[in-house]
Amino acid sequence: MSDARPVYFVSDGTGITAETIGHALLTQFNGIDFRTDRLPFVDGPERAREVAGVIRAGGEAAGMKPVVINTCMDPELSSIIAESGALVLDVFEPFIAPLEQELGIARQPRVGRAHGIADFDSYHKRINAMNFALNHDDGISLDYDDADVILVAVSRAGKTPTCVYLALHHGVRAANYPLTDDDLDSQRLPPKLRAHRHKLFGLTIDPVRLAQIREERRPGSRYAKLETCRREVADAETMLRMEGIPTLSTTNASIEEIASRLLETLGINREMF
Amino acid sequence: MSDARPVYFVSDGTGITAETIGHALLTQFNGIDFRTDRLPFVDGPERAREVAGVIRAGGEAAGMKPVVINTCMDPELSSIIAESGALVLDVFEPFIAPLEQELGIARQPRVGRAHGIADFDSYHKRINAMNFALNHDDGISLDYDDADVILVAVSRAGKTPTCVYLALHHGVRAANYPLTDDDLDSQRLPPKLRAHRHKLFGLTIDPVRLAQIREERRPGSRYAKLETCRREVADAETMLRMEGIPTLSTTNASIEEIASRLLETLGINREMF
Numbered sequence: 001m002s003d004a005r006p007v008y009f010v011s012d013g014t015g016i017t018a019e020t021i022g023h024a025l026l027t028q029f030n031g032i033d034f035r036t037d038r039l040p041f042v043d044g045p046e047r048a049r050e051v052a053g054v055i056r057a058g059g060e061a062a063g064m065k066p067v068v069i070n071t072c073m074d075p076e077l078s079s080i081i082a083e084s085g086a087l088v089l090d091v092f093e094p095f096i097a098p099l100e101q102e103l104g105i106a107r108q109p110r111v112g113r114a115h116g117i118a119d120f121d122s123y124h125k126r127i128n129a130m131n132f133a134l135n136h137d138d139g140i141s142l143d144y145d146d147a148d149v150i151l152v153a154v155s156r157a158g159k160t161p162t163c164v165y166l167a168l169h170h171g172v173r174a175a176n177y178p179l180t181d182d183d184l185d186s187q188r189l190p191p192k193l194r195a196h197r198h199k200l201f202g203l204t205i206d207p208v209r210l211a212q213i214r215e216e217r218r219p220g221s222r223y224a225k226l227e228t229c230r231r232e233v234a235d236a237e238t239m240l241r242m243e244g245i246p247t248l249s250t251t252n253a254s255i256e257e258i259a260s261r262l263l264e265t266l267g268i269n270r271e272m273f
Numbered sequence: 274m275s276d277a278r279p280v281y282f283v284s285d286g287t288g289i290t291a292e293t294i295g296h297a298l299l300t301q302f303n304g305i306d307f308r309t310d311r312l313p314f315v316d317g318p319e320r321a322r323e324v325a326g327v328i329r330a331g332g333e334a335a336g337m338k339p340v341v342i343n344t345c346m347d348p349e350l351s352s353i354i355a356e357s358g359a360l361v362l363d364v365f366e367p368f369i370a371p372l373e374q375e376l377g378i379a380r381q382p383r384v385g386r387a388h389g390i391a392d393f394d395s396y397h398k399r400i401n402a403m404n405f406a407l408n409h410d411d412g413i414s415l416d417y418d419d420a421d422v423i424l425v426a427v428s429r430a431g432k433t434p435t436c437v438y439l440a441l442h443h444g445v446r447a448a449n450y451p452l453t454d455d456d457l458d459s460q461r462l463p464p465k466l467r468a469h470r471h472k473l474f475g476l477t478i479d480p481v482r483l484a485q486i487r488e489e490r491r492p493g494s495r496y497a498k499l500e501t502c503r504r505e506v507a508d509a510e511t512m513l514r515m516e517g518i519p520t521l522s523t524t525n526a527s528i529e530e531i532a533s534r535l536l537e538t539l540g541i542n543r544e545m546f
Contacts, residue, residue: 005376013530014527014529014530014532014533015533016293016529016533016545017293017294017297019545020289020290020293020294020545021290021293021294021364021365023544023545024290024344024364024365025365025368025369025372028346028365028369028372028380028381028382029372029376029378029380029381030381031378032376032378036544037542038533038536038537038542038545040533040534040537041533041534041537065375067372067375071297073301087371087372087375089368089371089372091294091297092294092297092298092301094362094367095298095362096298096301098360098362099298099301099302099340099360099362102338102340102360103278103302103305105302105304105305107301107302108301108302108303109301123527126434126528127431127434130433130434130437134407134410134433137407158400160403160407161399161400161403161441164403164437164441165441168434168437168438168441168528213400254287254396255399255441256287256289257286257287259287260287260288260289260311260313260314261313261314263311264311264313264314269310269311271296271309272289272292272293272296272311273527
């Protein structure tokens with residue numbers, strides 16, 4: 001017997017929707033220990049019975065009723081899963097009837113479409129945006145005409161993960177420019193960036209955190225010294241403020257939050273993948 | 274007046290949960306034209322009133338009742354949003370009561386936590402995994418001891434986006450190895466990979482699609498020729514099959530689907546970020 005409540009994210013597709021809403025629900029019950037598992041690609045009765053068996057066994061091993069967050073669209077599969085004896089929460093079920101009524105048509109169940117390759121063009125766009133991010137990482141290429149966004153910050157402030165996230169999930173072509181000592185000394189925007197002022201977004205970070213991150217990368221270096229980090233961050237913040245570039249601290253922000261605030265600030269409305 | 278039904282993803286955090294479930298719901302109503310908008314960071318009554326105004330105006334402009342997918346946890350904010358006159362679907366509401374009953378405790382509303390930086394360690398892990406993916410991209414570094422997964426495929430079959438996705442969303446350290454002409458000629462796994470057989474996952478792709486992708490990258494090259502692609506893909510598939518490496522076609526799979534199937538196949542159970 002274990003003390004952790006078994007939770008299963010069950011889906012006819014990747015399970016990402018089930019897991020996303022499941023995590024959000026579980027964070028509402030702080031203090032309870034959950035053990036979560038993904039059971040994706042439930043695409044027929046046979047797989048549904050297999051999955052129901054896994055869930056039932058998990059409940060017996062834990063001595064507790066499992067919780068299932070279910071996004072299977074086919075009611076037949078959902079009812080097989082319900083035979084597991086778990087508390088089954090059907091994510092879409094409560095919303096279908098009000099939507100059908102408001103939209104005036106019946107839904108057409110489409111299995112596993114949420115994170116499939118529904119649209120080749122948008123898929124292609126994500127991949128191209130990702131290639132763009134990698135080719136324009138750390139100032140490798142300074143051709144910014146095709147960029148939707150240019151992130152400006154000192155080294156290791158969080159530019160690269162943000163660019164890659166923006167590409168993957170929004171198809172946004174995000175370049176990044178690492179501020180050099182020369183840029184910081186001059187207290188001015190690098191000339192290359194001035195023509196793209198409306199695309200610029202600054203990142204900053206707590207110098208103590210920055211020093212930790214840099215120390216992992218280059219232990220004992222001048223680059224990682226707290227003193228260096230303090231000076232660089234102070235200079236960068238002054239310059240970004242003077243130039244009027246919208247800037248966000250990454251110290252307590254997740255990549256998702258940085259990306260979301262950036263899109264909001266720059267007024268970029270892109271569908272999420 | 275427009276023909277598109279306005280849909281708003283409203284959240285006290287990034288809005289990712291609202292948008293994820295919202296997209297899944299909308300795909301059930303094929304044939305209806307939706308215009309979607311994200312309204313994130315609704316963190317107080319003032320912002321809630323502002324957002325309600327945006328929604329009301331959107332409905333008036335379209336001449337249709339807007340649909341709101343709402344993940345705000347605070348009932349006060351949700352009731353302000355309801356004053357917009359939209360059909361408001363509260364994503365968490367239907368599931369809280371059954372969970373409270375089963376778990377035997379009341380929920381503690383935690384605003385905007387789903388995609389915040391809840392846990393610095395796991396955040397750090399994502400970033401480190403991302404750095405790993407970029408440093409081990411396209412065989413740049415061949416030190417695979419620290420890798421959780423090594424993707425094996427011909428050039429442009431989808432290795433890099435998959436590695437980056439696995440890092441960002443699962444903290445999985447994914448390296449990738451591009452099969453060279455020498456590898457393909459020898460019909461054997463490259464010696465460097467043999468010691469890591471249990472970490473290997475192959476990708477394959479339809480040669481016609483591969484030729485399109487390569488043509489964009491290097492127009493008119495031998496590399497992009499359909500004949501070249503056909504031969505490389507056939508040789509790679511033969512080799513992967515003979516060596517018993519689990520392999521997936523990326524032709525009709527999204528990055529999410531590839532990642533999800535890979536984790537399932539290799540038995541890697543990681544929380545999703």
